[in-house]
Amino acid sequence: MFLLSLGNALVDLDSISSIFITEDNRVCAVADRKQIRLGTYANTRQATVAMKTIINGIIAGNNVITVPVFNNQCTDVDIVAPVKKEALRYVVAQDYSCIVNISKLYEFYIKKTNGFQIEFKNGCGCQIDRYDDFKTASLALDMFADALNINEKSVFILPNEKQIQSRVLEIKTDFSHHHATGKKTKGHGGS
Numbered sequence: 001m002f003l004l005s006l007g008n009a010l011v012d013l014d015s016i017s018s019i020f021i022t023e024d025n026r027v028c029a030v031a032d033r034k035q036i037r038l039g040t041y042a043n044t045r046q047a048t049v050a051m052k053t054i055i056n057g058i059i060a061g062n063n064v065i066t067v068p069v070f071n072n073q074c075t076d077v078d079i080v081a082p083v084k085k086e087a088l089r090y091v092v093a094q095d096y097s098c099i100v101n102i103s104k105l106y107e108f109y110i111k112k113t114n115g116f117q118i119e120f121k122n123g124c125g126c127q128i129d130r131y132d133d134f135k136t137a138s139l140a141l142d143m144f145a146d147a148l149n150i151n152e153k154s155v156f157i158l159p160n161e162k163q164i165q166s167r168v169l170e171i172k173t174d175f176s177h178h179h180a181t182g183k184k185t186k187g188h189g190g191s
Contacts, residue, residue: 011036013065017104017120018128019054021047021097027054027067033122038067046070051096052077058090058099059155079157086154088147093129094158100128108144110137116158129158139164 015031022028025041027050041047050068057065059080091100091108100118107119111127114137119125131137140159147156159167 010064011038013058014101014103017101017122017124018118018126019051019099020126021051027051030124033124039069041070045076048096049075049077051092051099052079055090055092055096055099055155055157056080059153061086061154087151088156089154090156091128091144092155092157094160095129096157098126098128102148108141110134110141116141132161136161136164139167143167 011029011031016029017031019027019029019038021044025044025047027038027041027047029036029038039047039050041050049070053068054065056077056079089102091102092098104120104122105118106121107117109117111117113130114132114134115127115130116137117125117127129140131140143159143164144156147153
């Protein structure tokens with residue numbers, strides 16, 4: 001799979017450890033400790049749409065992903081649902097500002113600031129995302145670990161607060177129907 005940059009150069013997607021949006025709205029990739037500019041955009045919205053386009057190309061399994069060029073107009077893009085089951089290959093920040101190639105990861109952990117820190121095999125690292133508290137960050141990390149185990153889609157987007165709360169309710173519902181020792185509970189039928 002390749003990624004087509006604005007400079008008409010093809011970059012091997014497997015050699016890229018991360019793709020991110022800079023503060024000045026550039027979309028850049030890091031490959032072998034070299035930063036490659038894929039595009040420069042007028043605003044954060046355009047840069048985010050470019051990232052979503054790259055994510056959709058990865059999910060679709062396209063051989064060539066064209067990084068979009070915008071004039072004055074820019075329409076938002078929805079993330080597509082995966083068509084086939086695949087091994088998880090990329091993790092994405094909740095605001096789509098960073099894409100990380102999982103095969104390049106050495107370590108993924110939560111910092112004291114409740115940020116998701118990643119360390120690459122080449123010794124570099126960065127914070128991919130941040131949550132309001134440690135408990136929420138831990139639940140997000142659990143969801144990421146589950147996605148690694150399930151192995152259904154190639155891209156995992158880190159969950160937002162609403163998705164995490166939904167997961168908490170789901171877990172509580174599962175446990176409320178069972179007795180802690182495995183005994184049958186009254187009022188649920190059975191003999």
